[in-house]
Amino acid sequence: AKAKLEMTGISRRIGKQVIEAEAVGVTADGSQGGRPLLDGFSYSFSPEDRIGIIGPYPPHRGGIAQFTERFRQALEEAGCVTDVVSFRRLYPSLLFPGRSQETGAAEPLMEASRLLDSMGPWSWKKAARYLSKKGIDRAVFMHWMPFFAPAYAGVAARLHQEGIQCSAIVHNARPHEGQPFSGPLTRRFLKHCEHVVALSETVRRDFMAMGIES
Numbered sequence: 001a002k003a004k005l006e007m008t009g010i011s012r013r014i015g016k017q018v019i020e021a022e023a024v025g026v027t028a029d030g031s032q033g034g035r036p037l038l039d040g041f042s043y044s045f046s047p048e049d050r051i052g053i054i055g056p057y058p059p060h061r062g063g064i065a066q067f068t069e070r071f072r073q074a075l076e077e078a079g080c081v082t083d084v085v086s087f088r089r090l091y092p093s094l095l096f097p098g099r100s101q102e103t104g105a106a107e108p109l110m111e112a113s114r115l116l117d118s119m120g121p122w123s124w125k126k127a128a129r130y131l132s133k134k135g136i137d138r139a140v141f142m143h144w145m146p147f148f149a150p151a152y153a154g155v156a157a158r159l160h161q162e163g164i165q166c167s168a169i170v171h172n173a174r175p176h177e178g179q180p181f182s183g184p185l186t187r188r189f190l191k192h193c194e195h196v197v198a199l200s201e202t203v204r205r206d207f208m209a210m211g212i213e214s
Contacts, residue, residue, distance in 0.1 A: 049081070050080070050081045050083065050134065050137050051075055051082050051083070051136060051137070051138050051140060052082075052084075052085065052131040052134065052136035052139040052140070052159075053071065053075075053082055053083070053084045053139075054084075054085045054127070054139060054140070054141045055068045056086060056142065057086035057112040060087065065086075068142050069110075072110060076110070082110075084110070084111075085113050085114075085127045085131060086112040086113065086114045086115075087114060087116045087117070087118060088115065088116065089116075089118060089119065089120075115127045116155075118147065118148055118151050121154060123151075124151050124158070125154070125158060127155050128154075128158035128162075129158070131164070132158075132159065137164070138167065139155075139159050139164055140166075140167050140168070141156065141166065141168045141169070141189075142169055142171070143168045143170045143189065143190075144171040144172045146181070146182040146183075146186050149186050149189040150185065150188070150189075152168075153188050156189065157192055166192055166194060167193055167194060168189070168195070168196045168197065170196060170199060170207075171203075172206075173198070173203045173207050173210065174210075183210045183211070186210065187210065
């Protein structure tokens with residue numbers, strides 16, 4: 001029997017690929033009354049499942065890293081085993097001159113393997129090989145910028161070759177600042193995902209505008 005991870009509320013499938021999220025689930029501090037980070041994600045995991053999570057993770061800055069940590073905690077509390085692959089380099093230093101991409105806060109309770117380099121294809125293969133050797137059953141990617149789509153696509157394609165199912169939790173379908181080739185890059189990554197979770201109606205509409213079939 002499957003143990004269901006219900007992070008409150010319901011979600012509905014839009015067509016064959018996209019799942020729309022609607023109600024509050026994961027919160028910033030892990031409490032029921034905290035600031036919501038995941039809106040309406042309801043998905044079934046078997047307690048014996050080993051889940052690979054790919055995305056930024058503390059001590060990286062930002063809400064996506066915080067979200068990834070809370071999502072991992074929710075899976076662990078539901079009885080899943082998790083392995084997180086994070087970035088050893090998110091952005092080239094040219095984009096962040098004189099600024100740290102890390103918070104300097106205390107290390108998270110559960111560590112991540114910092115293997116991915118957004119600009120280094122060799123690291124994409126290494127990350128996929130690491131997760132495959134860990135024996136993961138599914139992979140969940142945290143997607144929020146087309147800039148990272150080539151790295152994600154590189155990892156997902158190799159995991160698919162090993163028969164590992166991939167899903168994406170999409171925080172933003174389009175970047176806040178315009179980026180060249182954002183649509184093709186995002187589609188290239190998402191074609192490797194059996195399930196795509198849209199965290200808002202805006203994200204869902206952006207999917208449709210980008211030509212992702214519903």
